[in-house]
Amino acid sequence: MGLVRYILRRLFTIFVSIVVVIIITYILMWLAPGEFFNIAQFQASGGRVATLTPEQLQVLIKGFEEKYGLNVPLWKQILNYLKDAFRFKFGPSFSNPNEPIEVQIARRFPVTFTLAILSMALAVIVGIPLGVIAALKRNTWVDYITMFFSMAGSIIPAYTIGVIMVLIFSVWLRVLPTSGWETPKQMIMPVICVALGPMAVIARFMRSSLLDVLNQDYIRTAYAKGGTDRAVIMRHALRNSLIPIVTIIGPQLAFLFTGTVWIENLFRVPGLGQLFVNAASMRDYPLLVTSTFILSLSVMLMNLLVDVIYAFLDPRIKYE
């Protein structure tokens, strides 16, 4: 009961926050130098529109504004956008007039979702043991080496690692295809590249969380009661130290929804990141606003989900 009220209240906060975020985005675009709102086809023309008379140009601009709902004042554009956005209708983008953005998102979402889940699974499967090992062997060379490599993997830009992997596995060894997204073989390299970042985060987090738990009084008590090392750790420490991991998996997942763009381009993975990343630099305003919308929504929902799960796992936490 408390839970339902809590979730409803959080959902309302999310709604308000998103409205504010969208308004800020619009204002920022409006402030930006140059035109954001009626420009797409003129940059594409490579100077061709210069041959048109002002009157002809006016016809084109009018048609363009009509298609994208730009023929009303800014505040109304924002209102119209919000009204449609919460029903997941975003209209077409400048860079792709062929189909509405929601169709593009619907097609790309499963790919990104699969990529994100697979990578996260890999990151968890590898990251947690790494963190545990590092924590148990705290301040030994095992700790240093595992931490060093997992962190290095997350810090070297994944794109660079990807290119090197392609050279090694596809061009020289010829064991993996360079790119694509159908067969499991094609998925190996992109998943590894994407997993490196969260893997390091999880390993580090796991390490410090486990160390933290190992320092707690009840673990010391367990030791005192005469439990063997391993049993103590398995039973108490590990379970309790896993709880905070949940908090970082959520935001990391939300981040993966768009943070994978370089990898997507490199491996021809038709995901969301590809769609969103150029929106700002190409001044594709419908896409820019929509990506802001989707991103902030998913981050906020993920955080909510994490808080709820967290509360289930750790009964000490109460919903305020």
Add this chain to the structure above:
Amino acid sequence: MSKKGLIVLLVLVSVLLLSGVVNGQKERVVSLPFWDVPGLIPYYWQAQHILAQGTIFEGLFGYAPDPGGLGGVKVVPVIAQSYRVSKDYKVWTFKLRRDKKWSNGDPVTARDFEWSFKYYASPKIPDLPAWAGPHQFIENFWAVKSGAMDPDKLGVKALDDYTLEIRLATPRYDMREWLCVAQGVPIHRKSVEADPQNWWRPGKIVVNGPYIPVSWTPGKDMVLVKNPNYVGERGNVDKIVLKFGGLGLQQYMAGELDAAMINSVAEYRFVLADPKLSKEFHEDVMDCFWNGYQWSRGFDPIMDNIKLRQALAMAIDREKLCKDVLGGRAIPLNKYWPDRNPIGDKMKGIPFDVKRAQQLLAEAGYPGGKGLKTLVFYITGGGDPVVEFIVDQWKKNLGINVIIENVESGLYWNSYVWPNFSPDAKAGFTVIGAPMNNLEIGALMKNSDHTVWFYDFPTSARKKRHELYQEYDAWLRKTCGLTEADWKPLLEKRNTLYAGFKKIIDSEPEKLWVADLTRPPLWYDQFDELYEKWKTAKTNEEKTNYWRLAGRVLTDQEGFQLWYNNLSPESKQAYRWRYRTINRPFSEAVKIAHYALQLMQDRYYMVPVYLAKAQWVKSPKLEGLMLYKFSWGPGFFNFKYLNLKD
């Protein structure tokens, strides 16, 4: 013969037979790199427009390979069988082939063209990039597009099933060339009307080209298969897989692509060093572009100094740039068209002459670069070795300081490179890779006609003209015009402008230019008509509207007169030559295009520096691969000639 021998023989024979059979039935698949296609609607200026030119769609005319031709192509009839054109080049009549079919078996007729062209022109497609296609020239197109006229009034008519008549608003000598582009193809009426939103999706789309798209994933790939109902010349490839993005050369080396573009010096050197790849290497010059720099479109008067412009253009070692910085992936270019080209051969290049450049700079008032303010070179992206080289040359050879300023790409293209004016820009430059969008006469100028339109008059007039452009927009928001008093200043202005206009008409020697200026509806007739309409208008809203439109007509004319009267004599002459060029058939136009180009080049506002090469590797088995050399290029297109050798 022993039993064993017999069995061996049998096995051998059957293997041979089987392999023969398998070979005979084996699908011939070609994988190629391609631009990321966001949809298949042919008329949008998206990657699919290249696909629509002869691969999945066909129009009346199309491109065929021609190594000697501009853009490596020649124009050949595809669906058209023959054509007739009226003396004034305004009425074109095409006879169509009778054997062409849609992929569902329906015949391709003149009615398909009529319906499609009217559909493109109708307000149903509000965002048609009309500047990219032939419709902009068709009679009544603009009135139809704005919704003021019924689409049926468009000057396109099927006289019978296999005769199409196109009437134009102005003479156009290059309609055949224009009809090759994506907006010149018909779409299948029944399937479009059945599902206007989704008719173009693979699996649904009905095409008339040699290949049918069967699957498509944006950001990944598209699969095309042979159209069984296609009639006409084509290669033997059964299936084409177009892959979007990724690492091209690496995919090629891994055997996943049959051809790949070479994108950097590193790849180029790598390919040359590899014994196998170097044999599969090809290159061609992107002669439909020129790459270089243009002066900024801002209002700083120091840009009015032609000697300064000339000095800078002459102080760049183009050979060194191409050899050392571009690593042999470009050829030096000191005129808009290169040597060994029908236009380029007749043009004079800008010399690399440091002495003369220094002298010119001194004559310009900046001996040794002294006294000249710091100029700004606008670029976008992380950095540009070409710009850094040019800036370095100017510093070394002329002692001029230029700083490089990075602008975010959306702003850069719209507000610095291609706008009419960029009020925010300081005195300086942007890079420019000026393309021909497609084969047509106007594009022979390769956008250097911006010199006439937006550069070659004093920056003070440039500023004034920019203000008039803004006023032109501002008229739409003015609220007034309900009384005669509001009209008074307009009527006075009309008369002054009329006098100015008459003077221009009477003194301009080029008849073609005068004809263009006096083509009805004339601005003053429009104005008078609006005034009359205003008098009889009933509502205030209508009145304001007529008043606004009249105000716009005057502002437009004022802008024109300002431009004409301030234009340098050389640019006026260039523009006259431009008129002469575009008013003759394509093959004739090519012969005289250099006059206008030379005059514009000699104003040194838009300065050619190098010409990029297209380089690629290709499987030796693959034949008939055509390079796309126009805007968007380099890439591959027109896949109907693809052939796989066994």
Add this chain to the structure above:
Amino acid sequence: MEVALKQRRRGTSYWAAAWRRFKKNKMAVAGLIYIIIIIIISIFTPWIAPYPYDEPHYAHTFEKPSARFWWGTDDLGRDMFSRNLYAMRNALLIGFGSQIVVLIIGVIIGSIAGFRGGRIDTILMRITDIMYAFPTFLFNVILVTVMGRGLFTILVAVGLTGWAGMARLVRGMVMYLKNAEFVEAARALGAKEGYIIRKYILPNMLGPIIVSLAFGIPNGIWIESGLALIGMGVRPPMPSWGNMIGAGVAYIMAFPHMVIFPVLTFALTLLAFTYVGDGLRDALNPRSEV
């Protein structure tokens, strides 16, 4: 937290103990030494670098490492070693600069919210929440678009989008500290609010703030490299790791030195900061979670 406070009351020995704990972490010490070295190098870069970062040598483009060009040259024949040094300097400027912005905004908003409480707190925290949820990278892109490119704008943009965490941290601490026993005691003894803040609250907040900043620096560097990759980083010819790596990857087939050196220095620097952050966290704040 409690430990920190207890230590605080024992005076300077808190910092001595922290330093002892920090020294135990060998990687953190190594990282600290590395960072001190690169800071010194960065201060003296113009004198240390063998060539100016923008000096081209057209006869020596794409050269492999040699005695003349220690780390080879790039597409304009510019010395990769010198460019790396300048890129490092820029990265440090952005890293530290952005954290100063974060510090200023975060401390102001966090402490106001924490001290005042009530409606002001609610409003400020809602704003912070929104900042938290706002897609940082996108916001940065927009900010750079609006404000124009350049070192200063980028560090401001990175700072402007990164203060939410700091504000939350400061608010939490202020709320805790203002009701802490020793503060109450001081108040009971008649100390003025300003004195309490200066003498008790600020010093106690220092530890966690330093830790947060230590993690913020590599983050700022990372964001800049991301911006540079899409062409919105510092202004060329000024080098930055992001655009050196972005450009270098294209040349990996024939000139791997163009990407290996920037990647290595970039990764090492970020690692060093992360290690130091870890070390500081363990040392200053031994029982915190993050």
